[in-house]
Amino acid sequence: MAKACVLQSTLLPAYSPLHKLRNQNFTISFPPLPVSRCRPGIHCSVSAGETTTRSMEEAPEISWGCEIDSLENATSLQNWLSDSGLPPQKMAIDRVDIGERGLVASQNLRKGEKLLFVPPSLVISADSEWTNPEAGEVMKRYDVPDWPLLATYLISEASLQKSSRWFNYISALPRQPYSLLYWTRTELDMYLEASQIRERAIERITNVVGTFEDLRSRIFSKHPHLFPKEVFNDETFKWSFGILFSRLVRLPSMDGRFALVPWADMLNHNCEVETFLDYDKSSKGVVFTTDRPYQPGEQVFISYGNKSNGELLLSYGFVPREGTNPSDSVELALSLRKNDKCYKEKLDALKKHGLSTPQCFPVRITGWPMELMAYAYLVVSPPDMRNNFEEMAKAASNKTSTKNDLKYPEIEEDALQFILDSCETSISKYSRFLKESGSMDLDITSPKQLNRKAFLKQLAVDLSTSERRILYRAQYILRRRLRDIRSGELKALRLFSGLRNFFKFVIDREECFSHKAEYEGDTLHVSFVVIKSDSQWHFNEDGVDLVIHGPTGEQIHDFREQISAKHDFVVQKKGVYRFCFTNKSPYHETIDFDVQLGHFAYYDQHAKDEHFTPLMEQISKLEEALYNIQFEQHWLEAQTDRQAIVNENMSKRAVHKALFESFALIGASLLQVYLLRRLFERKLGMSRV
Numbered sequence: 001m002a003k004a005c006v007l008q009s010t011l012l013p014a015y016s017p018l019h020k021l022r023n024q025n026f027t028i029s030f031p032p033l034p035v036s037r038c039r040p041g042i043h044c045s046v047s048a049g050e051t052t053t054r055s056m057e058e059a060p061e062i063s064w065g066c067e068i069d070s071l072e073n074a075t076s077l078q079n080w081l082s083d084s085g086l087p088p089q090k091m092a093i094d095r096v097d098i099g100e101r102g103l104v105a106s107q108n109l110r111k112g113e114k115l116l117f118v119p120p121s122l123v124i125s126a127d128s129e130w131t132n133p134e135a136g137e138v139m140k141r142y143d144v145p146d147w148p149l150l151a152t153y154l155i156s157e158a159s160l161q162k163s164s165r166w167f168n169y170i171s172a173l174p175r176q177p178y179s180l181l182y183w184t185r186t187e188l189d190m191y192l193e194a195s196q197i198r199e200r201a202i203e204r205i206t207n208v209v210g211t212f213e214d215l216r217s218r219i220f221s222k223h224p225h226l227f228p229k230e231v232f233n234d235e236t237f238k239w240s241f242g243i244l245f246s247r248l249v250r251l252p253s254m255d256g257r258f259a260l261v262p263w264a265d266m267l268n269h270n271c272e273v274e275t276f277l278d279y280d281k282s283s284k285g286v287v288f289t290t291d292r293p294y295q296p297g298e299q300v301f302i303s304y305g306n307k308s309n310g311e312l313l314l315s316y317g318f319v320p321r322e323g324t325n326p327s328d329s330v331e332l333a334l335s336l337r338k339n340d341k342c343y344k345e346k347l348d349a350l351k352k353h354g355l356s357t358p359q360c361f362p363v364r365i366t367g368w369p370m371e372l373m374a375y376a377y378l379v380v381s382p383p384d385m386r387n388n389f390e391e392m393a394k395a396a397s398n399k400t401s402t403k404n405d406l407k408y409p410e411i412e413e414d415a416l417q418f419i420l421d422s423c424e425t426s427i428s429k430y431s432r433f434l435k436e437s438g439s440m441d442l443d444i445t446s447p448k449q450l451n452r453k454a455f456l457k458q459l460a461v462d463l464s465t466s467e468r469r470i471l472y473r474a475q476y477i478l479r480r481r482l483r484d485i486r487s488g489e490l491k492a493l494r495l496f497s498g499l500r501n502f503f504k505f506v507i508d509r510e511e512c513f514s515h516k517a518e519y520e521g522d523t524l525h526v527s528f529v530v531i532k533s534d535s536q537w538h539f540n541e542d543g544v545d546l547v548i549h550g551p552t553g554e555q556i557h558d559f560r561e562q563i564s565a566k567h568d569f570v571v572q573k574k575g576v577y578r579f580c581f582t583n584k585s586p587y588h589e590t591i592d593f594d595v596q597l598g599h600f601a602y603y604d605q606h607a608k609d610e611h612f613t614p615l616m617e618q619i620s621k622l623e624e625a626l627y628n629i630q631f632e633q634h635w636l637e638a639q640t641d642r643q644a645i646v647n648e649n650m651s652k653r654a655v656h657k658a659l660f661e662s663f664a665l666i667g668a669s670l671l672q673v674y675l676l677r678r679l680f681e682r683k684l685g686m687s688r689v
């Protein structure tokens with residue numbers, strides 16, 4: 001069942017539909033637009049519809065565009081753009097590690113520099129002139145909204161090959177854009193089973209198919225000479241929408257117009273970059289301002305917007321490396337309980353505010369929106385709170401200004417437990433998928449298919465891992481809050497118990513240590529500093545390796561060639577964690593190692609006192625903070641030790657050098673005296689003769 005999702009939350013940027021429908025007959029509604037691993041080329045065309053299960057070999061190929069990693073057409077595009085008025089550039093299209101083709105600095109670029117300057121004449125928007133003006137006229141007559149209009153425009157221009165002024169641009173576009181539009185229903189079901197992105201992809205595919213059907217029945221079928229079936233069909237629409245989803249940008253300074261900007265659309269995305277494309281009124285061109293310097297040969301990035309990994313996969317077909325996307329979020333589905341005595345009343349309240357059951361809410365690594373909490377309050381509220389249903393549903397729909405004050409202390413624990421249960425149900429789906437993905441039958445019928453399936457599976461594994469990570473974090477926070485609430489009164493003083501282990505050791509080649517974690521959800525803090533080597537003439541600047549393994553031998557984290565490092569992680573499985581150090585230098589090294597486990601002890605429900613609970617919460621938080629400070633303090637002490645030894649070695653070396661130089665000077669002086677004496681003695685002998 002498709003689930004409605006509230007994206008307009010206190011945590012996510014406001015949901016801004018790409019276009020407002022000008023004609024209500026069109027039912028399409030598309031979501032907003034714009035360091036990962038390498039991918040094998042997917043040079044096949046695959047059907048996405050539920051009923052269309054054509055194999056890749058059978059699917060018709062698009063006869064324009066190129067393989068995404070091809071540079072030949074990109075070079076022609078570059079030449080054509082220069083001839084058409086693109087000013088000289090400080091970047092060039094090249095093959096890159098991230099994103100296959102991208103723009104690479106051809107000279108030093110300063111931070112804060114404006115780049116690109118693509119003139120409006122080289123931008124494709126809903127107002128662009130049609131090479132076939134008659135077709136353009138018909139589309140305008142039907143008042144087609146921007147997205148379907150641009151999709152049709154792109155196909156029309158592509159089919160006219162060299163007669164279109166956009167020939168060079170279209171030839172450099174990927175023949176098959178990376179996008180979930182190209183995943184079959186079976187692939188979506190199999191690989192994205194745990195993620196809500198599956199629903200979003202199905203919805204999007206349905207919208208694209210529906211839009212094409214709408215255009216076909218209302219316009220194309222009535223003007224077959226302008227829109228022949230061989231050119232305007234579901235396959236070509238899938239291509240053009242794939243291009244729009246992965247390349248269309250919104251230009252705020254051009255009245256929020258949506259545009260395809262040749263050249264600028266060769267820039268790849270980086271989650272850490274904070275610069276966006278926009279129209280610059282002073283230079284009259286599309287630009288972006290660098291937020292960091294680049295050296296010649298370095299790939300230049302922009303941001304496609306603050307999108308979650310799922311949204312990036314949906315529109316652009318890639319998933320950033322785990323933990324690198326600060327805008328990452330996962331959609332958590334919450335549902336009313338079927339056996340709820342007030343099910344109907346609650347559902348009516350939800351419907352009144354445009355919500356339903358199940359309903360998705362975004363959860364981030366930093367927390368969840370108030371809307372989600374409001375929905376949870378509604379789900380768990382007993383019949384005697386029916387007067388509050390309306391207020392709760394309103395707050396869950398983000399339509400209330402007082403939502404931040406929404407508090408029902410009497411049902412807070414139930415609401416948090418309900419969110420925790422939903423989180424855990426979702427986590428178990430991800431865990432099942434990730435476990436099964438290891439032995440997933442890739443149904444190999446050809447190497448090409450194997451390549452594709454392995455690639456899609458990897459994307460799904462990456463997405464599931466990053467989404468599950470956020471849920472684990474939410475689970476940890478929820479458990480802690482519940483423990484705080486349940487512990488009550490003075491119990492909170494003993495809530496936090498830490499297990500600490502810190503010591504210095506000398507390592508020759510390899511040393512392993514283990515630490516037992518008794519509870520899931522606790523946080524393990526690890527730090528080490530390489531303090532000294534056994535030779536005062538050598539000081540290790542290459543560092544050591546540390547690999548952390550979980551209870552079943554899985555690798556949790558690794559540091560390579562580090563002098564000092566710190567890492568925190570949430571214990572997902574209780575058991576013994578192993579920390580293995582490797583020293584690759586020929587010297588013995590002394591390492592200061594600190595591992596600390598923070599645990600909130602679980603207490604059963606005790607009498608609660610509303611006045612005391614917040615105080616106890618604060619005390620337990622302070623206790624944890626104190627513990628963390630001790631950890632930081634030890635780390636700093638270790639760093640100071642290292643620095644003291646570095647300084648001591650340096651001064652010893654300086655003294656040795658000075659002594660050596662003095663001895664050398666004395667030696668040279670004595671030699672000089674000796675030689676002079678010999679010379680004078682000889683001269684004296686000669687004069688006597």
Ligand SMILES: C[S@@+](CC[C@H](N)C(=O)[O-])C[C@H]1O[C@@H](n2cnc3c(N)ncnc32)[C@H](O)[C@@H]1O
Nearest residue numbers: 036099101178246247265266267268269316318
């Ligand atoms: C606007 S285009 C950028 C140019 C594109 N690389 C090309 O060669 O045509 C967006 C597409 O680039 C790729 N891309 C962009 N950023 C990426 C990243 N960080 N990692 C992997 N692929 C990326 C994706 O295939 C995406 O659909």
